[in-house]
Amino acid sequence: MNLDFNREDYYDTCFNASLILGYVAYKRWDGLSLSYPVLQGLSKFDIDKTMRFALKLWNEAMIPDPRKKEGLICSLGIKPDHNDKHGHRIAFASSIEKGWKPVLDFMQSLDNGEKEAKRFFLSKPKEKSYGPKDVLVPQVDQHRLNPLLRSRRLTTDDVRFLEKVGSACSLLDAFEMISIGRHETAAGTRDSILWELSRWKEWVADTYNYVSENSSYILSSPSEAANYLWQCYSFARECALKTGTLEEITGFSDRKNYNNAILKLLSEGSPVEERVKRTIKAVQCSTSSIWKDAQVATLGFAGFAIWCCSVFSSGTLLKSKLFSSTQGAMRLEKLDAELIKNGYDDLKRCMTIDRSNIPAVFTRDWLIKNANGLPLVDMSITPEDLWAERCPVLEFISHTKAIHDHIIENFVDPEVFDISLNEA
Amino acid sequence: MIISSSQSGGDTSSSIVRFLNAALSKTEPLWIVATERKGTAILRTYSEAPDALFQAPAIWDKVISSESLRRMSGEDLNRGTILIVDEAMFSGRGASNAIKILVDEKGVEREKIKIAVYAVHENASEAQADFRWIGQLSTSMYRRVREQILGCFQQKGSLLLDTEHIEISVGIKCGRSEFFRALCRSGVGISHETTAGRLNLTINDPILVGEKELLLKLPKYATIRNAVKKIRVVERMEDKFAIIPIFYPSIPKETKPDDYSIDSCLSALLSESDQDANFHVVGIFAALQLFQTVFMSLSELMNQNKVDPVIPEESLRHMKALFPTINLKKLHAYVQNFRELGRTTKAKKLLSDKPVHFDATTASENASLLNDIHLSVIKELASAMDDYPRKPKGLTIGELKKKLFAEGQPFSRIELAKPLLGAALDRAIDQADIIPDIDCRVFDDGIERVVRTFRIDGEIVLSDARRITTLWTEIDSLGNSNRCHNRGE
Numbered sequence: 001m002n003l004d005f006n007r008e009d010y011y012d013t014c015f016n017a018s019l020i021l022g023y024v025a026y027k028r029w030d031g032l033s034l035s036y037p038v039l040q041g042l043s044k045f046d047i048d049k050t051m052r053f054a055l056k057l058w059n060e061a062m063i064p065d066p067r068k069k070e071g072l073i074c075s076l077g078i079k080p081d082h083n084d085k086h087g088h089r090i091a092f093a094s095s096i097e098k099g100w101k102p103v104l105d106f107m108q109s110l111d112n113g114e115k116e117a118k119r120f121f122l123s124k125p126k127e128k129s130y131g132p133k134d135v136l137v138p139q140v141d142q143h144r145l146n147p148l149l150r151s152r153r154l155t156t157d158d159v160r161f162l163e164k165v166g167s168a169c170s171l172l173d174a175f176e177m178i179s180i181g182r183h184e185t186a187a188g189t190r191d192s193i194l195w196e197l198s199r200w201k202e203w204v205a206d207t208y209n210y211v212s213e214n215s216s217y218i219l220s221s222p223s224e225a226a227n228y229l230w231q232c233y234s235f236a237r238e239c240a241l242k243t244g245t246l247e248e249i250t251g252f253s254d255r256k257n258y259n260n261a262i263l264k265l266l267s268e269g270s271p272v273e274e275r276v277k278r279t280i281k282a283v284q285c286s287t288s289s290i291w292k293d294a295q296v297a298t299l300g301f302a303g304f305a306i307w308c309c310s311v312f313s314s315g316t317l318l319k320s321k322l323f324s325s326t327q328g329a330m331r332l333e334k335l336d337a338e339l340i341k342n343g344y345d346d347l348k349r350c351m352t353i354d355r356s357n358i359p360a361v362f363t364r365d366w367l368i369k370n371a372n373g374l375p376l377v378d379m380s381i382t383p384e385d386l387w388a389e390r391c392p393v394l395e396f397i398s399h400t401k402a403i404h405d406h407i408i409e410n411f412v413d414p415e416v417f418d419i420s421l422n423e424a
Numbered sequence: 425m426i427i428s429s430s431q432s433g434g435d436t437s438s439s440i441v442r443f444l445n446a447a448l449s450k451t452e453p454l455w456i457v458a459t460e461r462k463g464t465a466i467l468r469t470y471s472e473a474p475d476a477l478f479q480a481p482a483i484w485d486k487v488i489s490s491e492s493l494r495r496m497s498g499e500d501l502n503r504g505t506i507l508i509v510d511e512a513m514f515s516g517r518g519a520s521n522a523i524k525i526l527v528d529e530k531g532v533e534r535e536k537i538k539i540a541v542y543a544v545h546e547n548a549s550e551a552q553a554d555f556r557w558i559g560q561l562s563t564s565m566y567r568r569v570r571e572q573i574l575g576c577f578q579q580k581g582s583l584l585l586d587t588e589h590i591e592i593s594v595g596i597k598c599g600r601s602e603f604f605r606a607l608c609r610s611g612v613g614i615s616h617e618t619t620a621g622r623l624n625l626t627i628n629d630p631i632l633v634g635e636k637e638l639l640l641k642l643p644k645y646a647t648i649r650n651a652v653k654k655i656r657v658v659e660r661m662e663d664k665f666a667i668i669p670i671f672y673p674s675i676p677k678e679t680k681p682d683d684y685s686i687d688s689c690l691s692a693l694l695s696e697s698d699q700d701a702n703f704h705v706v707g708i709f710a711a712l713q714l715f716q717t718v719f720m721s722l723s724e725l726m727n728q729n730k731v732d733p734v735i736p737e738e739s740l741r742h743m744k745a746l747f748p749t750i751n752l753k754k755l756h757a758y759v760q761n762f763r764e765l766g767r768t769t770k771a772k773k774l775l776s777d778k779p780v781h782f783d784a785t786t787a788s789e790n791a792s793l794l795n796d797i798h799l800s801v802i803k804e805l806a807s808a809m810d811d812y813p814r815k816p817k818g819l820t821i822g823e824l825k826k827k828l829f830a831e832g833q834p835f836s837r838i839e840l841a842k843p844l845l846g847a848a849l850d851r852a853i854d855q856a857d858i859i860p861d862i863d864c865r866v867f868d869d870g871i872e873r874v875v876r877t878f879r880i881d882g883e884i885v886l887s888d889a890r891r892i893t894t895l896w897t898e899i900d901s902l903g904n905s906n907r908c909h910n911r912g913e
Contacts, residue, residue: 030601037777117662122599139599142785143615143623149787150621159787 010077014092016148017076018107020162021090022120022140024054027166028177029138035170041124041135046174048104049181052090055080056184056283057165057276062158073153078103085199086238087192088182161275168272168280171264179257180265184284186293189242189254193299196239198416200306203231204404211397219322219393226328229314233332236310243303244291248364249342259287292361300362302411305350309407311335311343313400316383322393340383351375351403355410377406436576437469439557440542444470445477447507447540447555454504456483457526459490459518461859462511464745465577466542472580481738487745489588490522495701496748498530505536511573512543514566514883516551523551543569567884574856578620580660588704588746589711590759591668592718593660593739598730603665606731607657608779610721614847616784616794618854623785625657626847630669630717633771638673638713642706643683645676645871650822652876654846655714667733669714672707674873675699677864689754693747700862703874704746712762719766721775726767735759782840784847790840797841797848799892800828802857805880806889817863818879821845849878856881857889 025047033039042050055078064074082091082100091100107120116122121136142163148154169177183189207228211218218225240246244255265272265280272280290296318329319340346364349371359366381399385391391399444466448456458464467487471480478486488496490508508522519539526532540555545566553559558569596603604613604625611630617623630653632638639646648671656668679702681694686709695701718733725731737756744750784790804827808819819827828835828845835841852858859881866872880886 026601034778115663116597116599119599122602137599137602139601141601142783142788143600143617143621146617146621146786154787156787156791160789163788 013077014106015110016073016153017078017092018103018110018120019140019144019148020058020073020076020154021051021054021103022107022138023142023145023159023162024166024169025050026138026140027163028169031167031170040126041122041137043133043135043174044104045178047121047136047138048089048102049178050169051103051181052080052088053169053177053181054162054165055090057279058162060283061161061275061279071152072155072158073148081188081191083195086235087195087242088188164273164276168265168276171270171272172261175252175257176261176264179254180261180284183242183254183258183290186285186290186295189290190293190295190299193239193242193296193303194416196235196242197299197302197306197412200232200235200239200310201408201412201416203228203235204408207232208397208401208404211394215394222323223326223328226318226323226326229317229323230328230331233310233314233318233335236306236314240303240307243296243300243362245300245304245362245364246307249339255287255291258290262287294360297361298358299415301350301353301358301367302415304346304362304364304367305407305411308343308347308350309400309403311340312347312383313397313403315340315343316386317393317396319383320386320393321389337383337387344379344383347403348375348379351377351379351406355414358411377403379403436572437473437580438475440466440469440573440576441473441476443542443555443557444509444540445475447509447538448478450555451505451507451538451540453486453507453538455501455506456487457490457493457506457508457522458487458745459508459510459522462573462577462856463509464489464742466511466573467509468742469576469580481741484741484744487742488748489745490518491588491700492746492748493522493525494529495695495698496530498532501526501530501532502536505538506532508537508539510539510541512545512566512570513541513548513551513553513556514545516548516553519551519553542573563884570856570884575620578618578622578854588707588743589668589670590708590715590740590743590755591658591666592715592759593734594665594667594722595732595734596663596665596725596730597732598725598728603725603731604657604781605779606725607655607667607718607721608781609775609777610655610717611780612843613779613781614784614790614794614843615781616791616847616851617786618851623659624847624850624854626850627655627657628843628846629653630655630714631774632671632713633716633720633769633774634713638710641685641709642673643676643679645869645873646673646706647867647873648673648710649867650674650820650825651710652821653710653714654850655718656850667718669711669718670707671710671714672703672876673710674865674867674875675703675706677872677874687754687758689751689758693750699874701747703862703876707876708743712759715759715762716766716769716771719763720769720772721766723767723772733763735763782843784844790844793838793840794844794848794851797828797835797844798851798857800834801845801848801852801878802880802885802889803892804828805858805878806886809880809886818858818861818877820863820865820875820877821849824878852878857885 028050029042055076058076062074067074078090078092079100080090081088082102084102090103092103092106094101111119111121119139121138123134123136126133126135142159145154145159149156149159172180182192210228211225241254244253247253247256262284264270266277315332315335317323318332319337323329346367349367352371352373352375357370381391381396386396456467458467467483470476471478471483506526508519510518513519523537526537527534538554539551541553542557543561543566544553544556544559546560546562561569604615607613607625607627611627613625613627615623615625639648651671651673653671656670658666658668660666677699679699680696681691684691684694690705690709693701693705722731722733726733735756737752740752740755782790784794801824804824805818824845827833829842830836853860858878861877861879862874863877864872865875880889
């Protein structure tokens with residue numbers, strides 16, 4: 001790990017920023033763990049988005065003008081919109097590590113070999129069906145900020161502000177925290193959705209390349225192929241969550257979680273301190289001004305279509321006998337047969353929609369009402385055909401390629417043609 | 425004799441070591457009388473340094489606390505040179521009192537008594553220091569040097585907090601918050617910081633296993649009502665803490681050893697006539713029961729090898745300063761027994777599932793309230809000295825609670841204020857603003873009992889406290905709610 005610490009004071013900048021944001025994560029954890037003693041720790045997503053949220057509020061609240069003169073920390077030197085696997089992460093600039101290093105990764109790399117008292121996080125293993133997945137326990141208590149207080153880089157007021165932000169964060173569950181951490185404006189959400197669309201498209205291309213180059217190998221060793229299928233599904237799912245179009249089916253979406261978070265933080269009876277509330281209002285747009293904005297709303301259909309497509313293709317394959325004991329299949333075990341069949345039905349409906357008829361605001365009701373005529377692509381092979389082994393696996397994969405190509409050409413490419421893919 | 429006259433620069437800790445090395449090697453004392461509490465703290469600072477000529481734990485065989493001089497026989501005391509050690513001398517009253525006891529009561533020859541004081545005020549007249557490191561200090565310089573010495577004690581780990589208590593050392597291999605949380609299952613915990621930046625945790629009124637059985641072993645009419653009962657956790661180094669349970673039941677003014685049914689390692693220390701000694705013995709006995717609570721709270725972390733409580737016999741040797749005849753082997757075995765009891769007891773179900781832990785460290789919201797309570801305690805104790813000029817023995821915790829929390833008082837409606845009082849007292853002791861003492865009080869039931877009190881520590885603090893109190897009164901009378909928190913400014 002090397003962030004080019006030859007630059008003067010750059011290590012201190014990164015370290016101090018990590019302490020400041022780490023403290024907010026600690027306060028979140030502190031509050032949550034008291035309310036929910038069974039909680040073992042926080043996921044990396046949760047912590048990453050908690051810190052992104054804290055960064056937004058810090059940047060808003062800490063006006064550079066008087067602070068710089070007094071030698072107080074103002075800018076944390078962090079880019080809030082570094083695009084990583086699933087979109088915006090906070091990152092430090094690095095002239096060496098491909099341009100950017102996510103803040104959380106920096107903190108964890110410093111933790112390696114460090115004593116417990118000085119770590120940013122302690123790691124606790126958590127068993128999932130597809131293998132162990134660590135959760136993190138934030139460790140930066142207020143005591144660790146004392147060097148910054150003593151050197152007058154921070155004031156007592158700053159620390160209290162951070163304490164209040166952290167306490168506010170502890171009111172939110174993981175989904176609400178992730179949503180409000182990663183969304184704040186319509187333009188930002190739009191960029192994030194476009195990022196998922198473009199990444200999905202890449203993974204689809206990689207998947208079919210892999211299959212065509214390893215077709216016989218897959219039948220005996222399907223694990224690698226399962227991973228590709230899982231990745232396609234995960235990007236499609238994230239995209240659909242961000243557009244809000246999954247809400248009607250699963251009751252779950254970023255929009256809903258964001259709205260819940262806003263209500264918990266800003267409603268009349270909320271225990272959040274006034275200054276923090278004002279800062280949140282200044283930084284976070286309302287739910288409707290994000291998801292009803294045309295920039296976001298017009299992407300609803302694309303998000304839904306790729307999700308249906310991945311549920312059908314990845315879901316059907318990973319539920320089949322060949323892939324049943326792979327890690328990819330275990331990750332998707334919550335996607336049951338009925339959801340897959342419903343996904344197939346919705347996909348058929350999507351395939352009847354012409355590009356020129358894509359609605360400004362997409363809902364599933366709209367799709368059911370407007371899905372007339374025959375699908376524009378062959379949809380004759382069903383999930384049951386694969387599961388009953390009426391259709392061989394490779395033939396199924398080949399069949400789904402045409403569906404993917406149609407969706408990419410008609411619903412994805414028109415949106416993502418100007419996205420730069422060089423950031424990750 | 426001035427061993428060295430360095431008033432500025434240099435590490436205070438290494439100066440203390442050089443000073444005491446010289447004083448001890450010149451006098452070769454048979455006994456070292458440490459004036460409570462800072463004399464003991466300075467000896468501890470000294471004896472734990474690698475370049476000290478007289479190291480811990482062996483040095484504790486020579487040390488007598490000024491509070492336990494009367495428990496020694498004149499014959500024993502007269503057998504060699506006695507060196508009285510203190511960190512600073514303002515008027516010299518502390519040393520002078522010790523000399524009075526030694527010469528007038530114990531018949532020690534005055535020539536055999538030497539005094540070593542690190543810093544001496546220009547007006548010190550009641551006793552003459554034979555050895556000093558810095559002398560002729562003006563009041564402002566005396567204050568500054570005193571602050572440096574206190575800073576040194578705090579850096580070493582709040583040494584003023586533990587002179588008469590048993591402590592265990594705990595190395596942690598888990599996060600600090602996980603360690604604190606485990607302990608806070610036994611009572612409301614307040615974390616706070618010393619002025620040297622060390623983290624401390626005070627757990628108020630922790631649960632006690634076998635409360636009824638405890639009282640049965642004490643004399644009739646002993647009570648734990650309004651008794652000081654807490655667990656102190658003090659950061660000594662990164663990842664290393666000392667845990668010090670503190671518990672002082674109040675005992676009737678007149679008791680005999682036969683009135684007690686405590687373990688023989690402690691009952692042997694009871695006195696027919698010295699009720700202060702009996703009070704301390706009861707304090708040790710009661711505190712030991714709290715060790716069971718400590719080990720109960722830590723049992724899960726111990727099972728996971730995340731904490732490693734260590735109780736070497738040497739860690740108990742400082743108890744000899746207060747109880748020169750104490751059987752350390754038996755005491756050690758007694759303490760070890762609680763470790764196993766705590767791990768295995770079924771009483772673990774008494775522990776709370778939800779630890780209650782409040783952060784009152786420097787910049788936290790609770791820090792101002794802690795500060796306010798700390799200053800209010802000093803104000804009340806300073807007033808108490810004015811109220812009782814002939815008997816400056818301080819206030820009990822019950823009296824302090826009444827003054828601070830009764831209806832109409834500033835903290836009466838603040839729920840957090842009560843647990844913060846324990847932390848405020850610890851902070852005040854750690855900063856040498858106040859000192860614990862012993863006195864008698866007549867309770868509501870008409871019985872006079874020996875109780876723990878707290879009083880202002882020394883002339884400098886009293887003078888500062890009076891100045892703050894005056895300023896406060898002026899501000900209050902102007903109807904201004906802003907308070908000056910700068911002591912001595």
